Amino acid sequence: MQAIRSRFTFLFRSTKGLVLVAIAAIALVxxxxxxxxxxxxxxxVKDVVVRLLDLDLVPAERxxxxxxxxxxxxxxxxxIAVYLITAVVPMKPHEQATINATVTAGYILSMICGLAxxxxxxxxxxxxxxxxxxxxxxxxxxxxxxxxxxxRRDYQIKDTAYAHWGRIDLERAAFFTxxxxxxxxxxxxxxxxxxxxxxxxxxxxxxxxxxxHKTNLEYSIIGHLHIMLTLIAVAVALIVGRRxxxxxxxxxISMPIMxxxxxxxxxxxxxxxxxxPIAHMIIYFGSVPVLxxxxxxxxxxxxxxIQEGLAKSGGRGFGASLKALVHDPLRFGxxxxxxxxxxxxxxxxxxxxxxLDEIFRVWPARDExxxxxxxxxxxxxxxxxxxxxxxxxxxxxKGKVRQWFGWLVIVGxxxxxxxxxxxxxxxxxVSEADQQPVVNWTMALADxxxxxxxxxxxxxxxxxxxxxxxxxxxxRTELRHDxxxxxxxxxxxxxxxxxQELSK
Numbered sequence: 227m228q229a230i231r232s233r234f235t236f237l238f239r240s241t242k243g244l245v246l247v248a249i250a251a252i253a254l255v256x257x258x259x260x261x262x263x264x265x266x267x268x269x270x271v272k273d274v275v276v277r278l279l280d281l282d283l284v285p286a287e288r289x290x291x292x293x294x295x296x297x298x299x300x301x302x303x304x305x306i307a308v309y310l311i312t313a314v315v316p317m318k319p320h321e322q323a324t325i326n327a328t329v330t331a332g333y334i335l336s337m338i339c340g341l342a343x344x345x346x347x348x349x350x351x352x353x354x355x356x357x358x359x360x361x362x363x364x365x366x367x368x369x370x371x372x373x374x375x376x377x378r379r380d381y382q383i384k385d386t387a388y389a390h391w392g393r394i395d396l397e398r399a400a401f402f403t404x405x406x407x408x409x410x411x412x413x414x415x416x417x418x419x420x421x422x423x424x425x426x427x428x429x430x431x432x433x434x435x436x437x438x439h440k441t442n443l444e445y446s447i448i449g450h451l452h453i454m455l456t457l458i459a460v461a462v463a464l465i466v467g468r469r470x471x472x473x474x475x476x477x478x479i480s481m482p483i484m485x486x487x488x489x490x491x492x493x494x495x496x497x498x499x500x501x502x503p504i505a506h507m508i509i510y511f512g513s514v515p516v517l518x519x520x521x522x523x524x525x526x527x528x529x530x531x532i533q534e535g536l537a538k539s540g541g542r543g544f545g546a547s548l549k550a551l552v553h554d555p556l557r558f559g560x561x562x563x564x565x566x567x568x569x570x571x572x573x574x575x576x577x578x579x580x581x582l583d584e585i586f587r588v589w590p591a592r593d594e595x596x597x598x599x600x601x602x603x604x605x606x607x608x609x610x611x612x613x614x615x616x617x618x619x620x621x622x623x624k625g626k627v628r629q630w631f632g633w634l635v636i637v638g639x640x641x642x643x644x645x646x647x648x649x650x651x652x653x654x655x656v657s658e659a660d661q662q663p664v665v666n667w668t669m670a671l672a673d674x675x676x677x678x679x680x681x682x683x684x685x686x687x688x689x690x691x692x693x694x695x696x697x698x699x700x701x702r703t704e705l706r707h708d709x710x711x712x713x714x715x716x717x718x719x720x721x722x723x724x725x726q727e728l729s730k
Contacts, residue, residue: 332362555632642675
């Protein structure tokens with residue numbers, strides 16, 4: 227009984243355990259429902275899965291199922307972000323415990339009940355429990371925003387190397403701004419959801435690209451989709467900044483513009499309903515400071531990696547610096563993916579927006595739809611790999627395993643995302659009649675790259691599962707050294723150093 231209790235405490239009280247459960251849930255859902263599309267359909271795998279699980283796949287309800295699936299995965303990702311924020315940002319022990327417990331109950335309930343409602347027949351009690359789970363996640367967000375309140379005296383800035391305004395910690399203010407913007411943007415989508423069946427019908431945003439007239443409810447869903455993914459990316463960027471102990475002159479520039487950019491982007495997404503013609507202009511205006519803040523963090527992180535690598539090797543010169551930069555693929559990968567994102571997401575998105583009427587609206591609707599679908603999926607995929615690098619670094623992968631895992635995820639994901647990007651815009655350089663070879667090799671590379679990433683993820687999950695069955699496995703050491711579990715049990719004093727221990 228004590229063995230079960232200890233493992234339960236690790237999985238649902240410690241930060242590393244909570245993140246592990248959420249990643250495992252996402253991996254399981256992705257593995258199962260990923261077999262219902264893509265090449266799995268052609269290979270007959272979908273039919274086998276449908277029969278084994280007795281899935282109810284009415285073609286007319288496809289959009290609704292996809293929306294449920296996206297929300298199931300998104301809630302788990304939000305939960306991971308919450309766990310990492312409560313681990314690296316100082317707050318009261320009871321706040322950290324309450325927030326984590328609430329968001330855990332919320333995402334698990336919404337994931338299980340949402341997927342049961344969507345894929346196993348429409349038992350409406352599951353739909354009600356799905357909504358209740360989403361409400362718990364929202365309530366956890368309210369608790370998080372309250373805990374992040376930057377004007378508390380307890381959390382005034384003590385080290386002036388970090389961005390501050392008077393005694394206010396601007397990094398904490400950036401976390402707070404992101405949390406409040408996320409709550410408002412969640413309501414943006416929830417209000418529309420309340421009109422389902424009463425003036426609003428289920429749709430996928432990419433299906434409306436050529437509709438000349440859209441309802442306010444349709445515009446709100448489009449805005450909700452864009453801003454929620456953006457704010458998750460902002461949260462992950464801030465968390466990674468804590469991992470690298472981002473500070474100094476670049477930090478003092480980055481945090482104010484990150485706050486301003488987050489506010490402007492959020493306002494831009496919300497104005498999609500009342501003033502859609504200029505909403506994208508506001509979003510682009512807000513994107514610039516956010517991207518600059520991320521760039522400054524990458525510059526700081528690259529410099530730190532080079533300094534640490536040179537200190538270990540004792541080398542000098544450009545070659546030694548380059549080798550030092552990439553000596554740790556996990557920490558390098560967190561930053562590199564932010565750079566790579568610009569080539570596969572940001573630059574492509576800006577180019578499409580600038581040339582929309584001149585080039586892309588001339589294409590068949592299917593080709594423009596591919597750009598939108600790929601754009602969102604690549605961004606979410608890059609965010610997922612950053613989280614994966616963060617977790618692998620947090621649990622302490624070492625030696626050759628660390629090198630192989632890091633580089634295979636970097637190369638596999640980047641090959642996949644680059645191939646998808648080329649597939650999206652292939653009509654820029656190949657005609658419709660001659661596009662099949664490009665389609666063949668881009669899809670093949672994308673599938674191979676994603677398979678590599680998924681195999682690495684599966685290996686990581688198997689290692690953690692095997693370790694969990696060991697009496698004195700690494701999980702017990704992680705539980706023993708988790709500062710928040712110790713604080714909650716009264717074994718350690720509440721302090722900034724204890725709250726930040728997990729981030730170093």
